Amino acid sequence: MAFSPAQTSRLPLKPADERQQIEAAEITQFMGETGILSQRLPGYEYRVQQLQMAEAITESFNQSHHLLVEAGTGTGKSLAYLLPAVLWSVRNNRHVVISTNTINLQEQLIYKDIPLLRSMPGMEFDATVLKGRGNYLCPRRLTTIRRRRPTSVQELKTLAKILVWLLESNTGDKSEISLRGPVENTVWHRLSAEDEDCTLHRCQAAMQGACPFFKARKAAEAAHVLVVNHALLISDAMSGNSVLPDYQYLIVDEAHQLEEAVTNGLTFHLDQSALLRRIADLGGPNRGLLGEILLNVRGLIPDKELNRLEVFIQTIDEATTLMRSHVEAFFKQVLVFLKDVHNFRASDYTTFMRVVAAHREKSSFAQLQNLWTNLSEYFEVIGGAMLRLTIAFNKLREFNFPGYDDFIASTEMTARYLEEIRTHLHQFSVEPNPDMIYWLSMGNGQNELPTIHTAPLHIGPLVEEYLWHKKESVVLTSATLRTGDNFSYMAERLYADQVPAREVGSPFNYEESTLIYIPNDIPEPADKQGYQRAVERGIIELAAALNGRVLVLFTSYAQLRQTAQAIIPRLALGGITVYDQSDGTSRQALVDGFKSNEKSVLLGTRSFWEGVDIPGDTLSALVITRLPFAVPTDPVFAARSETYSDAFNDFAVPDAILRFRQGFGRLIRTRSDRGVVAIFDSRVVHKSYGMTFMESLPECTVKYGGLDGLAGAAADWLK
Structure with a gap:
């Protein structure tokens, strides 16, 4: 029987009065x-x-x-x-x-x-699946953005794409439409039923059954x-x-x-464009949310009440107009601060910098704090005016003008979200919370500005x-x-x-099904050139001996790209195709290509260490290039490391072991599978913690030998 969500016509579950056990x-x-x-x-x-x-x-x-x-x-x-x-x-x-x-x-x-x-x-x-609000289209938001009109050609094209999709979709679920690039995903974010602007409990679209999230929520209740x-x-x-x-x-x-x-779910992100967009969405007397409010109430409420709303809206409009230059000045100073501390250089990768107490002593950060003092005043003015606007709005229910519930919910949600932004920026700039982690990220765009991030230090x-x-x-x-x-x-x-x-x-007999081969002459990763040459040679020889059927797991995109460039022409001579992540192809497309091509090698980084299921002879050998330690400079990892007296042994090693075990699990997927795991990291032999990694694996047949013996040992094992 195919899966189908619970029908929304069913009644919500009513728990039994007495619990009954299962025998x-x-x-x-x-x-x-x-x-x-x-x-x-x-x-x-x-x-x-x-x-x-x-x-x-x-x-x-x-x-x-x-x-x-x-x-x-x-x-x-x-x-x-x-x-x-x-x-x-x-x-x-x-x-x-x-x-x-x-x-x-x-x-x-x-x-x-x-x-x-x-x-x-x-x-x-x-049974039904329920996703986060951001996965569902909000009909009210769609109506609003159509009424206010798109702000760019790209936004118009994305909106048209979504409208065409809606002619066929009856779920409003994002997974059913292919959205690519920052513009399309930004437009979707503005159209989705995200928490900060969802008015489900009193939304007209929900009440009339048109809201995809409302329908999913009703199905969940049953x-x-x-x-x-x-x-x-x-x-x-x-x-x-x-x-x-x-x-x-x-x-x-x-x-x-x-x-x-x-x-990841609780991490807060904010950049200049997102903040300016939020401010612009508020609008003024003739545009945006506030303009729509005035348009809908004019002629339906007493002049005295209308004048009061106009005063509050005018205050907000003036504050947001002046606020824009202060937002730009603040984020420019964030960039100055980043370059001051990080010695930032443009590169192909996103730069991350954790902000710690010592950084806050910099003069560039003092200037940032001064700019925040100025900017925060506008948040306070807008917040106060939004509060007074909401109070005044609440008194107008009796006039029953169109969209009352949606408008009041939108003003409340917008005020709450702006206050959340103000709180995060205040903590980042002035009063850091010891239970939060703060960092900046910077892309490689020519006119890029930093993004501010905050995340909880502890999830436990x-x-x-x-x-x-x-x-x-x-x-x-x-x-x-x-x-x-x-x-x-x-x-x-x-x-x-x-x-x-x-x-x-596990029901598997790993000792009979799995050979772990550890080259004892491979250079340590610290010897970058020697190690890289050995990795390339090992992959080429192993793939040639097995006619492909090899999955190689990396811990960095940089090494994956370098390896791909080196081995692709060599393996092509033997008719072996290499699938790799270096060109941005999706994981599923790469896995599908690997499965459909018997003579192929698959190179993957972090997302391939788990969740990849390739049973049978399609995958016969797994290469683990390096022990999967987290990047020490990752802001979240670095902050959590500082909570340990022996961070390496008590945090870094266990964290890497879990990932190592996940990677190992990609090879043997059924009882009939048989394969070889090659570990190209001599630290499992030469470092004291290496045995901890090996002991975390099930009992396998283990062989140590030279790198030049790998291909033969693998071929013999798989006969």
Whole structure:
């Protein structure tokens, strides 16, 4: 049965008065050696690890306990948590939320695993996917931007593209339209149902059923199983369930990515153009939001009330007009400060600079603070006038003029968002919050100005407050939650020290299926030229011996590009195609090309270390070029490192081990797979921490030898 969202015509779930537990025998009935799945699903393999995981989650739900569970590759963990989730939800008429980090896993659940369970006898349930507000088109915003007219030809073209798409789409979901480049994505942002300007509770489009987000939200209220992503999960919990219906049972898959996903979701970004656009959207007596208000109320309210609104709007208009030059001066000084501290040079890459206490002693930063003092006065004037405007507006409900609810909600939301901007800029400039991280980024454009970023220093307290303390049962699962033989690192990062943890292993026999080959003569990465030559030579010889079928994982785009340029002409002589990220091709397109071309090599960086599933002979060898340590100068990583007394061993190494294990997991995807992992980083042998990386992997056949022996060893292993 194909997946379809829960129908909005269904009534919201009404929780049962008394909770009913799930018996372990019910799980066995489905997943046991002779269970329903074995009988009805061709090719289904009974896995004791899958059954153990499902039973552990069932017990957690029954007892209202939390759980960390690591399930190795091949466990079939998605079905292991979906089955108890569905049984529990249907029996108790309660929502169970499942959160993922990647679109690939979300689509697997929606289009494969959920329909599979639905096809089983007695498994009647509703499921839907709910995305963040920014993924849904807002009809009210669309009407507004059409009425105010696009400000550029590019914006007009994007708007036309979206309008044509809407003739065919009945979901208003961004994933159904291809938007590329900053202009198209900026236009979408202005059209989406983002929090700061969504008026769902009193929006006319929502009430009339035209709002895509409203329809998705109504479907969620009637669904037993809700599939969401990590960023939405925490942001919604922090906002008091403004998107998700109330729930108490949660399963977080890909939980090793929870901290990063939540960090990204809570990171604030602001550049000059975004701030000026916000100010321009306010408008004045004859334009923008404020102009529309006057246009709609004129002739419908008493002159006295109209004059009062006009005074407030005139104040805002004058302030925003004068404010523009102060915004430009402020961001120009941010650039001066960046160059003063960072010795900035134009390059092909985005530059990042964390702002720390020592930087704030610079005279260039003192000048920035002075400019902020001037700019902040305009924020205060506008904020005060917006507040008075809102109060005055609230008194006009009796006159029932067109769009009243939308206008008052828009003014409230705009005022709130401008106050959020003011708070972040004030903290950045004058009163830094010790629990926040501040940094600047700078692209390579000729007239580029910096972007200001802020992010929370710690995610653990948020997970503790909004998940561990508020939900009855939370299950975190992944193939990689442990570093070494314990869960201590992940438990420390996510404040899960008191949460029971379980490891159910993998059904794969890695000792028979996987050869790990470690060249003992490869130079260390610190010897850049020697190391790079060895990497290129190793890839060429391995790919030639196996006729392609090699995935190479890098930790930097720069090395990937350099390697691609060196090996492409050499491998082309043997008819081997190289797919790489250097030209901006999407990950999925590269993977599809690799799968369809038997004689090919795939070069990937960070996004390829996880979520890539290439079973069978298409992928026979995996090359890990370097241990995947985080970039030490990354602002978030650097700030969090400072919270440790031994940051390298207690933070950098465990963080890299989780990524290393994810990368290793790309090779063996089924019981019949067989392959070779080549590790081109001699630190696993020569450094004291190297053994920690090796011990984090399952028991494999390991061989040490010269780089020139790799190709032969791989060919022999795969015979």
